[in-house]
Amino acid sequence: MDFKVTIVVTLKPSVLDPQGTTVTEALHHMGYNNVSDVRMGKFMEVSVQASSEKAAEQQAHEICKKLLVNPVIETYRLTIKPAQEAAV
Amino acid sequence: MDFKVTIVVTLKPSVLDPQGTTVTEALHHMGYNNVSDVRMGKFMEVSVQASSEKAAEQQAHEICKKLLVNPVIETYRLTIKPAQEAAV
Amino acid sequence: MIKFGVVMFPGSNCDHDCFYAVQQFFSDQVDFIWHKSTDVHGYDCIVLPGGFSYGDYLRTGAIARFSPVMSEVKKFASAGKPVIGICNGFQILLESGLLPGAMLRNTSLRFICKYVHIKPVNFSTPFSKGLKKNEAIHIPVAHGEGNYYIDDEGLKKLQKNNQIVFQYCNERGIVSDDFNPNGSVANIAGICNEAGNVLGMMPHPERCCDPMLGSSDGKRIFESLLQSLNQRQTV
Amino acid sequence: MKEQEVTLQVALEHGLTEQEFSTICSILGRTPNFTELGVFSVMWSEHCSYKNSRAWLKKFPTTGPSVMVKAGDENAGIIDIGDGLAVSFKIESHNHPSAVEPFQGAATGIGGIIRDIFTMGARPIALMNSLRFGKLSAPNVRRLLDGVVRGISHYGNCIGIPTVGGEIYFDSTYEGNPLVNVFCLGILKHEDIALGKASGVGNSVYYVGAATGRDGIHGATFASEELNEASEDRRPSVQVGDPFMEKLLVEACLELLQTDAVVGIQDMGAAGLTCSTCETASRGGAGIEIELAKVPQREKGMIPYEILLSESQERMLVIVKKGSESEVEAIFDKWDLHAVNIGQVTDDGKMRVKFHGETVVDVPAKALADEAPVYHRAFKEPAYYKQQQIINLANVREPVSYAATFKSLLSNPSIASKKWVYEQYDHMVMTNTVVLPGKADAAVIRLKGTEKLLAITTDCNGRYCYLDPYIGGQIAVAEAARNVVCSGGKPIGVTDCLNFGNPMKEEIFWQFKNCIEGVADACKAFNIPVTGGNVSFYNENPRGAVDPTPVIGLVGLIESQNHVTTAGFKNAGDTIILLGPLDSTIGGSEYLAQEHGIKGGKLPEFDMKLEKAVQSFCYELIKNGLVKSAHDCAEGGLAVTLAECAIIGSEKGMHLGAKVALPDTGNRADSILFGERQSRIIITVNKEHTENIVKQAQQKQIPANIIGSVVSDRFELKYANKVLIEESVSSIHDIYYSALEVSLS
Ligand SMILES: Nc1ncnc2c1ncn2[C@@H]1O[C@H](COP(=O)(O)OP(=O)(O)O)[C@@H](O)[C@H]1O
């Protein structure tokens, strides 16, 4: 079965986010003073083939821990859906 | 009122994603042959102060169009929540 | 003769520069080691060069650390032999866990290529033994992600174990945020592991070995290494 | 799926003319099918066929004893530099893609020019870029500048080729039409020259590199049109660059070329697979047959038309000797690149394309590649030309404060230091950059293993070319050559990138023709061959065309490290000599434009004979070891040039300035200080050599004036016994280095 995994990777709250800071400043420059605390992260979509949703989820966590996420600075969360549903 | 906006920016489907391709291949090299089609995007969190959810949403779309998203190659979607709820 | 191995990852681009500098100034014995190789036998020092391994996609160094050669580099390092990671090599060492911490984008969010000064603050590694206190080494940086990060606890540990090897400073050796090109924690330009045989540094010593290029201060680091290795060999 | 039927209307929509369509029909002896029409339309587009410029490009001198591959024959020319070595270099525009998407546009421009060089068998060792934008105060310009610089930085840094130099101008003429011209130089051994030709019946045709997507379909035709509202809708044609993929391609191809397996190799640039197949076949006097179903594809359901016309980046076509296939595949496999055998060389001169076995294109390769129509466009002198020349400059008011004008010129973004830009480029990787950006008039790189070095530069002043295209064209070459000479080199080859408006407009074509004649005559005068280049038309929007901008990339050979010369002052006490004429007018100057808002006036006199004499004199002095610093006198005139010598020669804590007194010429002070006469070089020499040098100059009838000496930390400029400028070096140093960043913040 095919599953669509979406992964959101964000910097840990304790890690300074230079990009977020710069974007916040740029928005203020543009006059958006009501906007604040921009934090930048990554969004990934991955197709996983597995026998069950559970197996797919386990795989997804595995590749996150091994490759996609650096636990020193980042945390992540993921959602998983059968591919057909995701396509809708 | 404070709102928390989350924005997901992805490359348009037809646009080449060198990062995604390279990560997919890396995963294959690592033995994850059941994983494919990695697409990389951006994830952003922004705090917006506005009189209503509707106003916040409008602002959010505005800053996406003006700064956060490159419409030539990217598309985006956003969700918006009152800050208290989001904190939960 | 001290034998060097320079690892070539796909996307390495300072591999030839390291090779050339070593061969020109320090040792006839230098080989490229292809990243798929699992044999690092016979080398006295391994260099992980700068560049953009795997395009720096995902995170700098994140994919390269899975290259077959890296498990051999780990064994090599745990045997106490010297490993130096320069720029992208440093980033690979961080991702592979051979050194603590991680890299963030420069605070300017821009790639920065220029000469800076760094000051050695640890004189017990093979790479820095021969350096002088208060010497300001004139050396180029060239990176987009050299903003070294480690949490407070980790920083304390680094300091306690004397693992900070180089800090950004001015031409008179004064360390301050004003001379930090990338926002790195504690103005760190280079660190080592607890044992001191694995060094990661953002600046490029191989770019300043030849006086023709404007500075030969980078030689000092390699000379220190050679000296230590020669001593060890004679022992 | 049924293909669209081809009619004249469809051909017109493809940008072909009625005449061109009927030529195609008679070449084929039938009406082309839809795919064939697409193929002809891209190959016969302005971008690929040079149909409107080709006749005039013949004016360039292209031969010479050192020319190994001539302009127009291959993807880039090749010049012998002795010791069994040669250089290959070329400049190309990516203006239109950069206007639409500055980051990717500039990035893929870098990718493209690098491919043109390693295709020749050369290892790329240096990049440069020549950029032009509107004024920084105009909307969107900062975004464009930022995107372009980031794009170049992204691609060039990642691939590990140093960006060693370039130029940037800000002028309202480029608003909405930025010029992004990129240059690459590579080095090779004589025996390693690779050619883009297909020959040997039965040899295999390999496709290597990135998979094909629907990128940039119509990209080539797009580059040949004016930018307007409709071009917004073509945005899907934006291509994304993958420098990592290209790095693998460079390494794999250069490794491959060391074997005997390769017959020909060519990049897929504009018009992608179409262009590379028909050009290689045409050059080899052969035919090619390929099967599109075998082409790696990124997207589902692509039709032949799309696969053939796609401009996906980072792809190469390699013609492999029969029997060597496995050797080739092994090398690409080592570099994790997919190499696919998609067809073979045939003997019937046809470009034959199949899709799942069915023939979809069957056309003579030569007709497609080489028999595009050649047009001789009409031209007419524009009305502005004479009008501008008669502007009475005597009515221009002299500055109230010379010091203020001087400082505002120094902080003009076109003049001020470009440190903000070049520090974003890795300019040191490869450890060959002997003279770093900002230090001399040309970038200097060493060639490891030899005594020799190269000096390279790009130059063009669009305003001069607007005011007088012929003289402006000459000046572009003369100034580039002067820059190389000031750095210690001898010019050996030129590549040019001709950026103009719509060639169908007679006034534009007049500018084009005159610029070409100026460039050509100057190259002949200096005896420098043109080794190749690029033409970019339609740099025009509804408000008008850009200034004619024929950017010159010039390469010089430096015989020894001892000849390398930089612009900054070296020691207090040295004598400052002005080689070349002292007097000038303010016509066409940056000063006149900036301070008085006048784009006009007659350019100061330009004398090619004097120019050559000054350059060869300076070169001889440098070779004899007499010159401590040399700096070409350009935008901002003598005052700015002298200030730059002081600023560049000053390091932290050690400032060098100048005490200069210019003799009264009877002319107004602003023309002496800020006028931009050509053929002038500021040199500094050891005091004791001064007299001898001036005497030598007199013998050769070259004006040489001792105008002052190098001092520490003071910059003083006198004219006719009046002190007009007096500043501390540290203050002008700060202005010069921070101005660009300040105007960006
Ligand atoms: N302005 C020019 N001066 C000299 N040669 C030129 C000029 N413009 C184009 N050429 C030559 O014409 C030939 C055709 O260019 P080509 O390489 O096909 O363009 P592209 O790289 O865009 O496909 C090249 O050899 C190029 O050097």
Ligand SMILES: [Mg+2]
């Ligand atoms: Mg080409």
